[in-house]
Amino acid sequence: MNTAKTAVHFTDNYLISPTNPISVNLIGAGGTGSKVLTALMEMNHSLIELGHAGLQVRLWDDDRITSANLGRQRFAECETGLYKSVALINRANRFSGTNWKAETRKFEKDNFGQVPEEARATLTITCVDNVQARFGVAEILKEVSDRRNYRDSPKYWLDFGNSQYTGQVLLSTIGEIQQPQSEKYETVASLPFVTEEFGELLRQSEQQDGTPSCSLAEALEKQDLFINSSLTQMGCSLLWGLFRNGLTPYRGFFHNLKDFTTHPLKVA
Template identity: 70%
Template sequence: MNTEKIKVHFTDNYLINPTNPIAVNMIGAGGTGSKVLTGLMEMNHSLIALGHAGLQIRLWDDDIITEANLGRQRFADSETGLYKSVALINRANRWSGTNWKSETVKFERDSLGRLPEHGGASIFISCVDNVKARFEIADILTGLNNNYTYSNCPRYWIDFGNSQHTGQVILSSIGKIKQPNSEKYEPVDNLPFITEEFTDLLKQSETNDDAPSCSLAEALDKQDLYINGVLAQMGCSLLWELFRNGLIETRGLFLNLKNFRSQPIPVA
């Protein structure tokens, strides 16, 4: 008889029943980020309907909308020339009556090595298009050291990444999350960073061309039309499970849209 307990991660208690909206720093507003934000709008509305305090999003991106972004990303022709973060947050606030914020700079340390202003949040979501940015985010999150107020104490990082037909979503804890005792499950208090767990995989993909595309056709040669949207939906579903169920057995996934296969990443 197999008596081995299933490994799970219990959601940090504060996220389940907060007194104020959960602060979220979202980094990247492109092909994936623009679609993840739609998922967060739906999630915020649903959480509030269930009696939760909801989410407070701050979106970071210094890119300007160009014609090449239309079609694959969530932008209209009339928004060309605007900052991506401003266009998306303005639209989200009009739709949902929220007071979410946009930042038209990169989420990075300044020339003196200081952390970003307004950098405090409970959840960090990265939708960046190069490996260097992921390692920089990991370095910043490691340096936060929980120096913020309890409501903005850094707890989780969820990273979205993809190539043309494949991608991954990985949830990490920022440090250890206190877990309850359980007779049924084996609680896991630490979910490692993608930069720690899959360092070799990230370095292998470091040669990918992340230069801006000049047209939609060129952009589609780098990232297929629906890879971003599928990852966004699956990643938001993972985050929703963290809120709704209070525990997870799976902390991410690898996706191959070419053969329609996904591989879950179990809590371990």
């Protein structure tokens, strides 16, 4: 008889019963990030209707909208030339009555090697398209995790990444999250960073062409039309489960849109 307990991670209590809206840093406002912002709008409204304090989102991206972004990303032709983060946040605030913020700069240390005050958030979500940015985020999150005695204490990092037809979403804890005693489950307090667990794979993927696309047709040669949206829905469902279920037996998944397969990553 198999008596092994299922390994799960219990959500940090502050995400479930916060005194203030959960601070969220969303990094990247392109094909995935623009869609994740829409999902966060839906999540925020739903959480508030359920008596939760909701979310306070800050969107980071220093890119401006070009004609190559239209169609696959959440931008209109009249927004060409605007900062992606500003266009999306203004639209979200008008639609939802929120007071979310836009940053027209990269999520990185300043010229003096200092971490910006705004980099501190309970939840960090990355939708970046290069490996160096991920390692930079990891470095900042490790640094701010040493300073946890404030309201926006960093708890989780949710990373989205994709190639033309495939992608992955990985949930990590920033430090250890205190777990309750459980007779039913094997509780896991720490979930590894994507840069630690798959660092070598990330470096290998850096060899691929990451140059900007000059047209939508060229962009579609690099990323399928629906890979970003399919990753977004599944990845944000994982995040939603943290709020609604209070635990998760999964910490992410690998997704292949070409053969319609998804392989979950179990908490272990």
